[in-house]
Amino acid sequence: MVNFEYVNPKTLESVPALLSKKWDETMLLAGGTDLLDMLKERLVQPQRVINLKSLPGLSYIKNGAGLEIGALTTIAEIAEHSSVRKNFAVLAEAAESIATPQLRNMGTLGGNLCQRPRCWYFRNKDIVCIKKGGSKCYAVDGLNKYHCLFGGGPSFIVHPSDAAPALMALGASLDLLGPNGKENVALADFYELPVDNIRREHVLEPNQIITAVKVPQPAPGTKCTYLKFREKQSLDFAIVSVAAVLQMEGKVCRKASVVLGGVAPLPWRAEATEAELNGKTLTAEVIKKAAEAAVDKAIPMKQNSYKIQLTKVMVKRALEKLV
Numbered sequence: 124m125v126n127f128e129y130v131n132p133k134t135l136e137s138v139p140a141l142l143s144k145k146w147d148e149t150m151l152l153a154g155g156t157d158l159l160d161m162l163k164e165r166l167v168q169p170q171r172v173i174n175l176k177s178l179p180g181l182s183y184i185k186n187g188a189g190l191e192i193g194a195l196t197t198i199a200e201i202a203e204h205s206s207v208r209k210n211f212a213v214l215a216e217a218a219e220s221i222a223t224p225q226l227r228n229m230g231t232l233g234g235n236l237c238q239r240p241r242c243w244y245f246r247n248k249d250i251v252c253i254k255k256g257g258s259k260c261y262a263v264d265g266l267n268k269y270h271c272l273f274g275g276g277p278s279f280i281v282h283p284s285d286a287a288p289a290l291m292a293l294g295a296s297l298d299l300l301g302p303n304g305k306e307n308v309a310l311a312d313f314y315e316l317p318v319d320n321i322r323r324e325h326v327l328e329p330n331q332i333i334t335a336v337k338v339p340q341p342a343p344g345t346k347c348t349y350l351k352f353r354e355k356q357s358l359d360f361a362i363v364s365v366a367a368v369l370q371m372e373g374k375v376c377r378k379a380s381v382v383l384g385g386v387a388p389l390p391w392r393a394e395a396t397e398a399e400l401n402g403k404t405l406t407a408e409v410i411k412k413a414a415e416a417a418v419d420k421a422i423p424m425k426q427n428s429y430k431i432q433l434t435k436v437m438v439k440r441a442l443e444k445l446v
């Protein structure tokens with residue numbers, strides 16, 4: 124590894140000034156489960172690493188009018204928290220599907236939301252793909268069975284976080300702190316397709332930090348779940364996942380929020396599915412149509428068309444579970 128300065132900040136307010144205005148010159152270290160791999164593989168070579176764990180007060184879960192989770196809260200704490208399990212089951216189920224107990228004990232929510240893509244071309248230090256300043260996405264003519272169905276081009280990565288689709292379906296927002304102070308951004312506006320800002324996955328500035336995640340309290344009658352299909356049952360990223368949050372009145376769905384994971388460069392809102400569900404009694408026929416609508420606009424690559432059928436089945440199963 125290349126030498127870097129290691130800083131243990133004492134106050135949260137001091138962090139933005141310690142960060143560079145240029146990506147990857149300085150980096151935040153939370154649980155380190157992604158960052159250390161990136162450092163060891165020499166995918167990033169920062170001059171300064173800022174250890175967030177030296178900061179007090181960023182690890183907490185509060186459930187009052189809504190849910191608030193500090194950025195340094197571990198994935199394990201979220202998965203096990205009784206209020207999260209009771210009132211935000213989609214998030215608890217997503218959290219417990221992440222990696223292994225060891226990784227959930229170390230990995231934090233802020234780090235999970237900002238982890239870099241898992242594309243094998245991106246993760247190979249010898250390949251300068253378009254996300255690393257090169258000119259092409261090697262998945263297009265290469266091995267693309269794990270790549271995206273929606274929102275692809277010029278990069279065809281899939282978003283790796285399980286927490287993100289669940290939080291997006293719940294209407295979450297992020298508290299950010301930067302040189303110009305605090306701001307709150309809807310998670311739906313946080314992630315970006317890799318088009319203009321191709322080397323990043325979100326709108327965070329290099330000198331901004333996520334401090335907390337806020338989730339509104341679900342309306343009465345809300346039911347939710349997270350289903351994830353992965354190749355290895357022991358640990359694995361989602362091939363396809365579905366976060367479904369339905370505001371129900373008996374069998375009638377008043378408002379549906381359905382977000383897919385593993386199929387696009389960002390958590391992908393299944394708008395056509397939501398439109399098929401809103402205001403309808405959830406019969407088997409309605410659910411079938413809603414599941415089919417989820418893949419209406421899919422554009423498969425050479426090796427990933429299997430994800431189309433898989434997505435339909437996963438959406439159908441998630442909806443059936445909630446009726």
Ligand SMILES: Cc1cc2nc3c(=O)[nH]c(=O)nc-3n(C[C@H](O)[C@H](O)[C@H](O)COP(=O)(O)OP(=O)(O)OC[C@H]3O[C@@H](n4cnc5c(N)ncnc54)[C@H](O)[C@@H]3O)c2cc1C
Pocket residue numbers: 150151152153154155156157158159175194195198220221222223226229230231232233234235236237238239283284285286331332333334358359360361
């Ligand atoms: C074998 C393996 C399997 C995995 N399986 C899954 C899986 O199934 N599902 C899944 O969702 N994830 C999975 N992961 C990813 C894992 O969940 C993430 O590595 C972890 O959540 C990152 O959290 P961290 O605190 O360790 O982040 P770090 O590694 O410390 O940081 C990750 C990135 O986020 C940035 N960052 C950290 N905190 C903040 C903050 N507060 N504000 C702004 N930027 C920040 C860092 O600078 C860095 O770029 C897996 C990882 C491994 C190694």
